[in-house]
Amino acid sequence: MKKILFAFFLIGTFVAYAVFVQQSGTNGVNTPVVMDRRQTVPSVATIPPPTQPSVATNPAPSPSPVPPVTALPTSAPVPTNDQLSLQAQGQVLITNTYSVSLTLRKTTRLLTADGKLYHLAQATVVPSGGQVTADVYADQNGSLYAIGPTTFSVPGLSSSLQSYVTVSSNTSFVLAQPVALAAIVPTLPPPTPSPVQSPPPTPVASPPPAQPVGMYKNGTYVGNSVDAYYGNVQVEAIIQGGKIVDVQFLDHPQDRGRSISINDYAMPNLTSEAIQAQSAQVDVVSGATATSGAFVQSLASALAQAKN
Amino acid sequence: MPITVEIVDASVTDAVFEEVFTYFTSVDERFSTYKDTSEITKINKGLIKPSEYSEDMKLVFALSEETKQLTRGFFDIVSRDGTIDPSGLVKGWSIYHAGELLKKKGCKNFFIDAGGDVEVFGRNAQGELWSVGIRHPFKEHEIVKVVNLEDQGIATSGTYIRGQHIYNPFAKDQPLTDIVSLTVIGPNVYEADRFVTAAFAMGKAGISFIERTPGLEGYMIDKNSIATMTSGFERYVRLV
Numbered sequence: 158m159k160k161i162l163f164a165f166f167l168i169g170t171f172v173a174y175a176v177f178v179q180q181s182g183t184n185g186v187n188t189p190v191v192m193d194r195r196q197t198v199p200s201v202a203t204i205p206p207p208t209q210p211s212v213a214t215n216p217a218p219s220p221s222p223v224p225p226v227t228a229l230p231t232s233a234p235v236p237t238n239d240q241l242s243l244q245a246q247g248q249v250l251i252t253n254t255y256s257v258s259l260t261l262r263k264t265t266r267l268l269t270a271d272g273k274l275y276h277l278a279q280a281t282v283v284p285s286g287g288q289v290t291a292d293v294y295a296d297q298n299g300s301l302y303a304i305g306p307t308t309f310s311v312p313g314l315s316s317s318l319q320s321y322v323t324v325s326s327n328t329s330f331v332l333a334q335p336v337a338l339a340a341i342v343p344t345l346p347p348p349t350p351s352p353v354q355s356p357p358p359t360p361v362a363s364p365p366p367a368q369p370v371g372m373y374k375n376g377t378y379v380g381n382s383v384d385a386y387y388g389n390v391q392v393e394a395i396i397q398g399g400k401i402v403d404v405q406f407l408d409h410p411q412d413r414g415r416s417i418s419i420n421d422y423a424m425p426n427l428t429s430e431a432i433q434a435q436s437a438q439v440d441v442v443s444g445a446t447a448t449s450g451a452f453v454q455s456l457a458s459a460l461a462q463a464k465n
Numbered sequence: 466m467p468i469t470v471e472i473v474d475a476s477v478t479d480a481v482f483e484e485v486f487t488y489f490t491s492v493d494e495r496f497s498t499y500k501d502t503s504e505i506t507k508i509n510k511g512l513i514k515p516s517e518y519s520e521d522m523k524l525v526f527a528l529s530e531e532t533k534q535l536t537r538g539f540f541d542i543v544s545r546d547g548t549i550d551p552s553g554l555v556k557g558w559s560i561y562h563a564g565e566l567l568k569k570k571g572c573k574n575f576f577i578d579a580g581g582d583v584e585v586f587g588r589n590a591q592g593e594l595w596s597v598g599i600r601h602p603f604k605e606h607e608i609v610k611v612v613n614l615e616d617q618g619i620a621t622s623g624t625y626i627r628g629q630h631i632y633n634p635f636a637k638d639q640p641l642t643d644i645v646s647l648t649v650i651g652p653n654v655y656e657a658d659r660f661v662t663a664a665f666a667m668g669k670a671g672i673s674f675i676e677r678t679p680g681l682e683g684y685m686i687d688k689n690s691i692a693t694m695t696s697g698f699e700r701y702v703r704l705v
Contacts, residue, residue: 158471158472158477158482159469159470159471159472160469160470160471160482160486256561256562256565257528257561257653257655257656258652258656259531260531260535262534282679314527427672427673427676427693427694427695427696428693428694428696428699429691429692429693429694430691430692430694431690431691431692432601432602432609432610432686432690432691432692433609434601434604434607434608434609435598435607435608435609435610435611436606436607436608437596437598437608437611437703438596439596439597439598439608439611440471440576440585440589440595440596440597441469441471441576441578441583441585441595441596441597441598442578442581442597442598442599442600442608443581443582443583443597443598443599443600443619443620443621443648444581444599444600444621444623445581445600445602445621445622445623445624445646
């Protein structure tokens with residue numbers, strides 16, 4: 158049985174604006190973004206003392222006298238320098254009982270009941286109704302964080318999602334060389350030796366090539382600023398050799414410079430074909446509904462200027 | 466837009482259809498920014514405090530935030546003037562949940578199609594995989610590809626067709642750019658819909674984004690009628 162409801166279901170409102178872009182690289186560092194930006198730093202005062210066996214609290218079943226304090230100079234739970242430079246690491250089990258899969262970003266915060274903070278080492282997709290094991294590392298170095306099996310909350314998740322996600326560790330965390338920072342240390346590009354002293358760049362007023370190749374004239378073209386419904390979008394198309402080599406966002410609903418590399422399109426294992434109209438019998442058809450064209454529109458106006 | 470629901474199971478009753486359509490109506494009542502009485506309109510007018518948001522609203526906000534981060538900030542339901550419109554996420558999300566509702570009612574073979582975004586489950590009336598056509602970008606009544614799906618979602622973004630003309634509905638006088646249609650197959654229509662929206666806006670790079678994202682396959686058509694597909698797309702294609 159098939160029924161069709163002709164409804165003005167959310168009509169006109171599906172102009173969601175979304176663009177996936179790559180970091181422009183101007184910062185050199187791709188700082189992982191945690192799910193929210195509040196920092197939870199465990200207060201020193203809330204950290205319980207290490208669970209070293211205390212001689213003083215031991216019952217003394219034998220008549221032997223309690224050793225003098227001076228006999229235990231090395232048993233004090235002071236971490237060694239080595240321990241202070243090591244980072245507790247281990248694995249947790251993440252369970253998602255919500256009806257869709259959830260992606261926990263790299264560095265997602267995991268908090269113990271007593272305020273110790275850990276981070277996910279990698280972005281982790283937890284399928285709906287599924288469980289995954291993920292590597293975690295302590296926010297601070299030191300043996301205080303080498304804890305036994307426990308449970309964690311995920312403070313970055315919205316309160317409504319928190320009840321669907323549980324995180325626990327089944328094994329103790331162990332101290333190891335810190336690995337977390339290595340991933341975000343900026344790698345400077347190697348210096349590019351130039352055998353010939355190149356002249357300073359002349360970005361403006363460079364003469365156009367005598368014989369333009371491709372469908373566009375070389376240069377940089379700025380598109381119109383277009384209301385993207387969630388903010389304005391303005392792009393700049395860079396044409397070299399008659400082809401689009403880059404598109405820069407000049408204005409967009411975020412505050413950082415980004416670009417989208419058109420060359421990224423050329424992926425080796427993607428196959429292409431000429432489409433062919435068919436009139437085959439099918440159960441249902443997937444087709445386009447109104448889509449936001451703000452990005453497309455601004456780019457189009459930039460390219461219109463670049464037309465030969 | 467029309468919403469089409471087909472349920473193959475013999476035991477299906479009118480009441481089940483009623484329930485699905487009532488659900489979509491309730492979603493519309495809550496999330497439509499074109500309704501003065503909707504919760505989202507009241508939120509935008511400052512009439513409702515965050516602590517009074519419905520659970521669905523809170524969840525949609527959370528999922529929108531997650532999608533924003535997955536698309537590096539460009540899928541954003543909040544405009545510069547602070548107005549919130551989560552519709553871009555709600556469409557796929559609500560189709561998905563309508564499907565879950567049908568499953569709870571014992572339906573084992575159905576599809577739900579809302580404006581070209583489709584969730585399929587089980588088999589069709591012939592006991593075969595559901596066959597889903599991808600609409601021809603330049604010929605409204607024809608298709609270019611047939612994919613066979615089971616328990617999956619599919620969504621298409623593209624430029625708008627009317628008659629023999631294809632144009633950008635938001636810039637009718639502007640020339641078209643290269644990509645006219647992008648279809649994404651995902652584990653469900655929620656995933657397919659939210660990522661196809663993001664990837665289409667990327668232009669040519671969109672298909673690479675889909676290729677890189679686990680669990681998704683895509684079929685992109687440019688203005689020269691050349692299609693590019695992800696490496697795993699072909700396994701869904703029905704040979705005619």
